[in-house]
Each structure stands twice: as C-alpha cells, then as structure tokens.
Amino acid sequence: MISDFYLAFAPLSFTVLGLWFIVVQTRHAEWSVSREHRSRASIVALQFALPGLMSLLAVVNPSSKSMWRTSFTVTALVGAGALLALTVGHGRRAPLLTAGHGLSVLLFAAVAIVALRPSLVGDMGMDAQPLQVEATLLSFLMFTGVAVAWMLMFDATPSSTPAPIPASPPGSTPARGTPRS
Numbered sequence: 001m002i003s004d005f006y007l008a009f010a011p012l013s014f015t016v017l018g019l020w021f022i023v024v025q026t027r028h029a030e031w032s033v034s035r036e037h038r039s040r041a042s043i044v045a046l047q048f049a050l051p052g053l054m055s056l057l058a059v060v061n062p063s064s065k066s067m068w069r070t071s072f073t074v075t076a077l078v079g080a081g082a083l084l085a086l087t088v089g090h091g092r093r094a095p096l097l098t099a100g101h102g103l104s105v106l107l108f109a110a111v112a113i114v115a116l117r118p119s120l121v122g123d124m125g126m127d128a129q130p131l132q133v134e135a136t137l138l139s140f141l142m143f144t145g146v147a148v149a150w151m152l153m154f155d156a157t158p159s160s161t162p163a164p165i166p167a168s169p170p171g172s173t174p175a176r177g178t179p180r181s
Contacts, residue, residue, distance in 0.1 A: 002131045006058040009138065013052025016146070020044055023153055030157040039086040040097060040152050046086075047104055047145030050079040051138040054111070058131065065118075072115035072134060080108035094155055100148035107141045 024031065024041050031037035057071035087101045111134055114121060118130035126133065 002129065002135065003059055003062045005135050006055040009135070009142075010052050010055035010059070013048050013055060013142065016142070017045060017048035017052065020048055020149055023149065027153070034157045037152070037155070037157055040094075040101075040148075040155075043083055043086050043101055043104070044145055044149045044152060046079055046082055047141060047148065050075055050108075051141050054134075054138060058134075068131065068134075069115045069118065073112050076108045076112035076115065080105045080112065083108065094151070097148060097151050097155065100144055100151065104141060104144050104148070107137055107144065111137050111141075 020041075024045075027037075027041075031041055054072050054075050057075070058068045060071075061067045083101055083105045087098065087105075114130055114133050114137070121128060121130045121133050128136075
C-alpha cells in the first residue's frame with residue numbers, strides 16, 4: 001500500500017516542478033536580475049524535485065530497507081544543505097518566504113533522521129511504519145513548497161517595484177491633474 005503512495009507522489013512532484021518551471025519562465029526577466037529571487041526560485045524547484053526523487057527511489061526495490069534509508073538520507077541531507085546555502089545572505093526582506101524555507105530545511109532534516117533511525121518512530125509511540133512517516137513528511141514538504149511558490153510568485157522584485165512619485169518642492173504649484181500632498 002505505501003508503494004502506491006510513492007508511485008503516485010513521484011509523478012505529482014515532477015508535474016508540480018514542471019508547472020513551477022512555467023512560472024519561472026514567465027518571471028524570468030524580473031527574477032534574472034535579482035540574486036534573491038533566483039535563489040528562492042531554485043529553492044522551490046528543489047522542494048518539488050527532491051521529494052519526487054525520493055519517491056522514485058523508494059519504489060526501486062520496496063523490500064530493501066537499506067535502499068530507501070540510504071537514498072532518503074542522502075537526498076534529504078543534500079536538500080537541507082542546498083536550501084541552507086541558497087537562503088544564507090538574503091536578510092529578512094520576505095519573512096514568510098524565509099520561514100517557509102526554514103520549515104523545509106527542518107522537514108528535510110526530519111526525513112533524514114527517520115531514514116537514519118527508523119526505530120525512532122516506534123520509540124515515539126507512533127502507530128505507523130517509518131515509510132508512512134516519511135510519506136507524511138514529504139507531503140508536508142510539498143505543501144510548504146506550494147505555499148512558498150505562491151508567495152514568491154507575487155513577491156516584488158527590485159525592477160518591478162514602482163518608483164516613488166517625487167514630491168513637489170515647497171512653494172511650487174503641482175502640474176494640472178496632479179493631486180496635492
């Protein structure tokens with residue numbers, strides 16, 4: 001039954017990744033001039049691609065515990081590290097986006113921890129198999145990626161921010177049709 005989840009989740013992840021590529025293509029002119037937006041677009045792409053990769057690897061040999069554990073651990077650690085590297089140095093300009101990236105790092109770390117120590121699931125009193133917990137974490141990761149993508153789609157870039165209207169010098173009369181301040 002859990003294999004069915006991963007068989008469905010992998011194509012979903014890559015489909016959403018493809019849709020994200022379309023969004024990136026439509027915003028390419030704006031985002032290509034902003035290091036922050038290029039990094040954030042890359043983060044979203046990783047949030048969709050890596051869970052898809054993990055799902056594919058989970059069904060390569062479903063009976064092999066070492067296969068999914070190794071692939072999930074390596075992929076999750078790469079994901080967490082890449083997200084941290086891409087997030088560093090962007091300040092606090094978009095706190096919700098930054099929070100979404102931080103949550104994604106934590107989710108990737110949790111995936112790695114469960115893969116490294118599947119016995120933790122039972123130790124915590126959960127009535128679930130480790131791969132079910134991983135599926136839940138990947139689902140939350142996908143949801144977080146969608147939320148971050150949504151916020152990023154509407155985030156202003158330096159080139160899209162409207163320039164302020166200059167104030168009239170004191171004592172001058174504004175041009176016809178210009179509202180007085």
